[in-house]
Every structure is written in structure tokens, then in C-alpha cells.
Amino acid sequence: MRYAKLNVVVGLALLVVFMLSGFLLVFLHDTAAGQAIVERIGEENYHLLVVAHTHGNMFALINVIVGLVVSHFGLQGGTVRWASILALLGFLMPVGIFLKVFVGFPPPLILLGDLSMLSAVALLTWAAWRGGSPD
Ligand code: HEM
Numbered sequence: 001m002r003y004a005k006l007n008v009v010v011g012l013a014l015l016v017v018f019m020l021s022g023f024l025l026v027f028l029h030d031t032a033a034g035q036a037i038v039e040r041i042g043e044e045n046y047h048l049l050v051v052a053h054t055h056g057n058m059f060a061l062i063n064v065i066v067g068l069v070v071s072h073f074g075l076q077g078g079t080v081r082w083a084s085i086l087a088l089l090g091f092l093m094p095v096g097i098f099l100k101v102f103v104g105f106p107p108p109l110i111l112l113g114d115l116s117m118l119s120a121v122a123l124l125t126w127a128a129w130r131g132g133s134p135d
Contacts, residue, residue: 003084011063042086056094090117
């Protein structure tokens with residue numbers, strides 16, 4: 001339960017950030033200055049930024065869902081704590097994409113974020129199925 005609020009607050013805050021990244025896409029796609037940047041970084045990297053935008057927004061919403069499910073069902077214990085932490089670590093995926101595109105950071109961070117989010121949702125599914133009743 002301790003991390004549930006963190007999932008909701010960080011999720012909402014990063015939803016704002018990744019929605020803002022949508023305006024970055026508009027800039028890159030629809031302005032001359034933006035298109036010059038896309039020419040420099042390449043279409044493939046632009047596509048990666050779209051992937052970061054979509055997954056960042058989705059992972060933010062998943063964090064909000066994780067926090068709400070944990071508090072709604074009053075879930076507790078190690079499995080739930082790990083689900084919360086791994087859901088937060090999931091943001092390594094979209095952040096890793098931005099780092100790869102703009103500073104050439106190596107891709108394993110992206111995979112780590114992916115696996116964290118996958119594990120978080122699997123663990124939360126298990127915890128919700130096993131225990132807790134709605135408030
Ligand atoms: C103010 C907020 C947002 C802005 C300005 C924005 C802007 C954009 C833009 C310009 C694209 C097209 C990129 C391209 O294909 O070249 C895009 C794609 C996309 N956005 Fe957003 N977006 C916003 C919020 C969101 C949110 C909240 C979500 C999901 C919860 C989302 C999900 C997506 C998805 C799934 C695509 C890919 C669509 C496709 O390629 O078929 N966006 N967004």
C-alpha cells in the first residue's frame with residue numbers, strides 16, 4: 001500500500017510529461033526546423049520517438065491502474081510491493097528510447113523497462129486474484 005500512492009502520483013506526473021512529448025512529435029513532424037532535426041537523426045529514430053511517446057503514455061496509465069488496484073483491493077505483502085516497484089521501473093523503457101535517440105545510450109535499458117512492466121502486471125494479476133476484497 002505504501003507504494004500505491006507513488007504509482008498513482010508518478011503515473012499522473014509522467015502522463016503529463018509523455019503527453020508533452022506528443023507536442024515534440026508535432027514540432028518534429030510539422031515544422032521546417034523539426035524536419036531538419038528528423039533528417040539528421042533519421043526516420044527510424046523518429047519512429048522510435050513515436051514508440052516512446054505511445055509506450056510512455058501507456059506505462060503512465062498502467063502505473064495509475066496499479067496504484068488504484070492495490071488500494072481498492074487493500075492488497076499487501078512482498079508480491080504487491082514488487083509489482084509497484086517494477087511498474088515504476090517500467091519507465092526505463094520509454095526513457096531508454098529517448099536516451100538512445102538523443103545520446104546514443106545502449107538499448108539494454110529499454111529491454112529492462114519492458115521486462116519490469118511485464119513482470120509488474122503479471123505479479124499484480126497474481127496478487128489481485130489471490131487476495132483482498134474491494135473496500
Ligand atoms: C497532449 C497530448 C498528446 C499529443 C500532443 C500527442 C501527439 C501525437 C502525435 C503528433 C502523434 C503522431 C506521431 C506520428 O505518427 O508521426 C501521436 C501518436 C500516438 N499517440 Fe499521442 N499525443 C498525445 C497524447 C497521447 C496519449 C495520452 C496517448 C495514450 C494514452 C497517446 C497515444 C498515441 C499513440 C498510440 C500514437 C500512435 C498512433 C499511430 O501511429 O498509429 N497520445 N501522438
